[in-house]
Amino acid sequence: MFATLKKRFLNSDFCQVFNFRTPESKGSSLLLINTFTANLANVFITGVFYTSFLAQNGIDIVRVGVISFASYLAWFVGLLSPKFLRLFKHRRALLLFNHVFYYVCIVLATTIMPIFVEDPGARTIWFIVFMLIGSMTNALLGPGAMAWHIHFVPEENDKRNIYFSFQNMVGSVVSTVAAVVTAIAADSLGSAGGQEQLIVTLRYVAFGLFAFGGILVYALPKEWPYEYSSDTPKLRDVVTLPFQQKKFLCWCGVCFLWNFIANTNSATWNYYLLDTVGMPYLMTLTTSIFCMIGNLFMLPFWRRLIARFGWHKMLCVCFLLEAVCETTYNFTTSTTLWWYVLVSVYCGLVCTGLNLTYANLFYVNLPKGDRDVYYLFWNFGANILAFLGASFGTFFLSIFQKIEPVTMFGLPFYGSQFLPWVRFILTVLLAIYIWKITPYTLRED
Numbered sequence: 001m002f003a004t005l006k007k008r009f010l011n012s013d014f015c016q017v018f019n020f021r022t023p024e025s026k027g028s029s030l031l032l033i034n035t036f037t038a039n040l041a042n043v044f045i046t047g048v049f050y051t052s053f054l055a056q057n058g059i060d061i062v063r064v065g066v067i068s069f070a071s072y073l074a075w076f077v078g079l080l081s082p083k084f085l086r087l088f089k090h091r092r093a094l095l096l097f098n099h100v101f102y103y104v105c106i107v108l109a110t111t112i113m114p115i116f117v118e119d120p121g122a123r124t125i126w127f128i129v130f131m132l133i134g135s136m137t138n139a140l141l142g143p144g145a146m147a148w149h150i151h152f153v154p155e156e157n158d159k160r161n162i163y164f165s166f167q168n169m170v171g172s173v174v175s176t177v178a179a180v181v182t183a184i185a186a187d188s189l190g191s192a193g194g195q196e197q198l199i200v201t202l203r204y205v206a207f208g209l210f211a212f213g214g215i216l217v218y219a220l221p222k223e224w225p226y227e228y229s230s231d232t233p234k235l236r237d238v239v240t241l242p243f244q245q246k247k248f249l250c251w252c253g254v255c256f257l258w259n260f261i262a263n264t265n266s267a268t269w270n271y272y273l274l275d276t277v278g279m280p281y282l283m284t285l286t287t288s289i290f291c292m293i294g295n296l297f298m299l300p301f302w303r304r305l306i307a308r309f310g311w312h313k314m315l316c317v318c319f320l321l322e323a324v325c326e327t328t329y330n331f332t333t334s335t336t337l338w339w340y341v342l343v344s345v346y347c348g349l350v351c352t353g354l355n356l357t358y359a360n361l362f363y364v365n366l367p368k369g370d371r372d373v374y375y376l377f378w379n380f381g382a383n384i385l386a387f388l389g390a391s392f393g394t395f396f397l398s399i400f401q402k403i404e405p406v407t408m409f410g411l412p413f414y415g416s417q418f419l420p421w422v423r424f425i426l427t428v429l430l431a432i433y434i435w436k437i438t439p440y441t442l443r444e445d
Contacts, residue, residue: 290348
């Protein structure tokens, strides 16, 4: 029986992609392990725990949005990345340094700083400074990681879907279980002092996990020579090369627009749930819990749909389904917590398909060579649109913060509840855009 199970496991979809038989599959396996540690660490420094960390340091909802601007602005430094990275034929040590330094700035320094700075205004400035320094360094050096690690993403569609399926599943399960356990612990402490100490401690744990993950993905895998289309890189290559690749550019548009939409209230929605609604930590994770369940049980269903109809069409369908989530979440108030749970169940059914189809976006029409340039363009545009989305959301809330809540459908509506309706309209328009560009991107040149 053991021999049969072992044979079945070795012939499974998982072992087709994740094994240590070749340098490529070894890299895929190390990236999967890093997904485990990185998602565990991210729980402690993002979402409700990050929002709570800022709130307990006197940062209000508008300043939460302002602090989020720093990481987007830093990507302007990334324009220098291709030329700078060309100076290094081997980047292992450079990228490991960048990885550790980035988390020193955004995790370690921001956790220690409030011990020495008491004024909320001064803390806001220091949060921005550390986020900006870390993000600028990462914008300059980070694109080199993608040009290396893309060798570990399978080129075949079937294997690439297997790769992203397990990446999404591991990330979802680990982050959700960790978040639930941490939320239960935070809620059980009750007193603000106990919760504050727990959140600070977890940020130190997160830094250790990120450092370990850096060793996994930069010290151990094989590094290949980097391919370029010319010997003399120019600053304008970041724009000119992608604009010569029209199909790639079409999918860049999807990425850019979604980053605008997703960031209109990404930094403030959890603040609304915790501060205005008064939702317990555990309940804010309801959506994540059902998304994890969806990833565990719905992956085969979505993979069959993608295989039958193509990932392009399914991406369009998934965005339309996601739009329904956007237009219903905002009915969450202190008296309608049951509604939040109901919508979270629906979201759990949809998120697996959206994550799986969206993960293909960058790779399908990616040109050969100059991949750090294309990755930089992709991330640079994504961060600019994310910045514009966050700016729009923060400006929107700064206006509504001065106005009394509007009563609709017998419920009080604050500014945070109107933003999901904006996201609904934009998400529908994005789905229409995908439907229009799909025939062109599938056409043979």
